Amino acid sequence: MFHYIKIIAFTACLVPLGQLIYNAATNNLGANPIEAITRFTGSWALIFILVTLGVTPVRKTTGWNDLVKLRRMLGLFAFFYASLHFATYFALDHFFDFATIAKDVVKRPYVTAGFTAFVLMVPLAITSTKAMIRRLGRRWQQLHYLVYVVAVAGVLHFYWLVKADTRRPVLYGSVLAVLLGCRVVSKWSPALALRRKGPAGLAR
């Protein structure tokens, strides 16, 4: 049963890519297609990071533990859209102009933040296989706490690049704050955590 849910989720995660390809093919990306692709892939990378971070709180509050089986896929889709985003910046926007890109990374805080987030996602993606999880043991969890740094850097990247209208980056930041808040609450409030587990007889 869960197998089908996974297939449906996988397909849903590809919808933004399909939308992008469709709009590109039908010449519907507007006057500045490179900017449109950059924004679109960047937004979806951020959205997927937030959705991935939402898995644990939702699992804990609903008790739907199978949900964790979707987490790796969601995280890898975040990396996928972030890679498209980075490739767009690198290849389309700056056409492999390494000197300019290097200067951007060092000099422009929003690029530094975005680049940091992307680079930190690489080890997370590489160590996402079952074999790696087994090999790293307890250190796997420690390594994957990096996702919090990635999320904060990603939101900052967005916040620092807008000119005046901060509504969307603030929205993403608020969602992130709630998701991080959930973790603080469940860590420091054992009473709440206990209640969430529900009656012992119903626990799986």
Next chain:
Amino acid sequence: MLIKKPGDIKSSEITPKELYLNRRQFILAASASAISAGALFGAGVSGAAAAETPAREKFKDLRKSPYSTSEKLNSFKDITTYNNFYELGTDKGDPARNAKYLAVRPWTVAVEGEVKKPKLYDIDELIRIAPLEERIYRLRCVEAWSMVIPWVGFPLASLIRLTEPTGNAKFVQFVAVHDPKRLPGQKFPVLDWPYVEGLRMDEAMHPLTILSVGLYGETLLPQNGAPIRLVVPWKYGFKSIKSIVKIRLVETQPPNSWNSMQPQEYGFYSNVNPEVDHPRWSQATERRIGEFFRRKTLMFNGYGEHVAALYKGMDLKKYY
């Protein structure tokens, strides 16, 4: 004799036109906010907007200008669907989508301040004070993209001369329309409304500086700043204030919106300058809309031979 009975509808049941129009506006507003709510999270992919375009009037007998560039023009579609006009929304496609709200008649422009002959112009009178010219200019946005646009307009100097400035007139202040009903973007304090801009007197009197009332030979669309806007081609686009309702000659340097919002990032002068970066991004290159490769940004947007003398001896890193 057969007298036809009037219809069964009592006059009291007929919706007054005003209400009817308001209802239409309400529906438009509701659908617009639904769209923007979707765009907020959904990260729309399309920059294109299908705008309901108001009737445009064609200008006849436009004069050509030696100031026009012969570079390839951007398409009418690009120029009218990719806009920064925060009063009509902050996404590039918003101004075209929300253009329908901005009715541009009736419209008046007050010309006042340090002048001997202040006057409240009706827009249709104002566009006839001088022969209209076609001016094909480069436009360089502070966001590092550019276009080539065939404006229609007349030199701002023609208007200023008519007002007979007093000796105290050192700067010109411009004020844009402020009416959240017609400019839905003004419901959010993204900037401090109304949008204001300013020029030094010599910049305002420069023959390159025009008041534009059209593009591609036809009246301006709302998203481009209808019915009348400033065009100062050697400065970043935000200096070229749209939908002007007041022009005031003043003695001291007037505020300009982006400078008030973020003084370290946007100056009063805001001359296009590849050597002075925006604190958050480089201004050395730009993407000409429609081109793949970035091009080098030119000092004063390539208008240096005409305007460099205005800034002789000024430290342009300080007066950015």
